[in-house]
Amino acid sequence: MENFDNKIVWITGASSGLGKALAAEFALQGAQIVLSARRFDELENVRVGLLNPEKHVSIAMDITDESQVLHAYEQVLAEKGRIDLLINNAGLSQRALISETSMLTERAIMEVDYFSQVFLTKTVLPTFLKQKTGRIVFVSSVAGLLGTQYRASYSAAKAAIHLWANSLRAEVANDGVNVSVIFPGFVKTNVSINALNGEGKAQGFDNEATANGLEAGDFAKRAVKALANGEEFIVIGGKKEKMGVMMSRVSPSTLYKMIRKMKVK
Template identity: 40%
Template sequence: MPKSVIWITGASSGIGEATAKKFSKEGFQVIISARNEGELNRVKLECSNPSEVRVLPLDLVEINTFKENVNQAISFFGKVDIVLHNGGISQRSLIKETGLEVDRKLMEVNFFGTVALTKAILPHFISQKSGQYAIVSSLVGKFGSPYRSSYAASKHALHGFFDTLRAEHFQDNIAVTMICPGFIRTNVSINAITADGSTLGKMDEAQEKGMSPENCAAEIFSAVTRKKEEVYIGGKETFSVHLKRFLPSIFSKVIKKAKVR
């Protein structure tokens, strides 16, 4: 039986790296993408089956390259079964201090880059009558949080887009899994952009105490292989989704006082 092929973006570190290693260990053929080719090669060599891993450098803002990237990804193993959209950037800045160009950058990378790559590979999924998009959103894709205004907006937008895609392409046997991590112990806060577009350069306290990338990857693997529609990953912060839904006034009081930076 042919092995399943997964293409993971943002795979040079953090959740993407851990997920690439998990899928490799479980016998998948893996394509890993990010901007840093050197780090991708390191991740490949650290996977359980490096001979079944292919490196494909990709920048989510270079959408004019996506058609070629998709053709190359398909050529590696003859098909792609799953695209795990993990590439993106986070934010740590107040609305009143943040330049519009920073808001645009967050949307360009997190939303438009992901959507463009999705559209580029969609004909392949339609033609083979199967495929799955797994999207690493965030808990703030379900609610807003201080210091993350346009980051949260970009993740909210992904939910709207992919919920629609799921409804439009179920007849093509295309599945969508929305993945909403909370605090995961990665460099996401260190690399987050601030009000002027510079990087924060330090680890959030909550991030430092968060779930390990490896445990997060295990939960992602379970959700993707079971084709769950949506999953929340993390610690007690995941209950915020339910608090927002069922007790919105209490949630509003909590989020105003939350230590999120």
């Protein structure tokens, strides 16, 4: 198992939800965390609550702003000198039918969930190649493996980053750089509350599936353990999500029939 003691772990979307939970778990494992999100004050609230807060640093950036990303990257190297794990966690979900979703909303979701992660990874990749070590992690979604109603754009973006990560893994296989993709199912976070409706506005309320999902801390423990084991394809969810992933491989036609009958909003 990989030891994360004093490893430099850069986590995007670290001010809440899965990112905050991952930061807490990595800190418990002795890692030095670089927390990134748009709001510095919120990052600092997370940082001071971590184990050994003096070891960690908050670097604010908007992941859709390439100039901010480049500046943040320079700050990380100036502060820590290296990066051992990059956790591409920042994301944006959706709760709208295709017929109700504007092209502006389609592009906004793809920008956050795909293009921004591609740009950040391409920015950091030279450091990993120079070090000849490190792991790049993408937080995708079970929705990116299945595709369901009200999440078409989100599912497409999460599927896209998964396949991009597969290509990256193949390209750097002999360079000491590892690539993992995590596929969460329903986890108790604000993801549904912040999900975009067809007009591109936050939905503003939770749904039953998310409210009854895994605790974020439980998700983080499973994710960090899987990464320590060197796993590359990591599905974390309840029985229904895992069954859906299995059916997508064994009998896609059966899965599609099941999805048609689901009430997933």
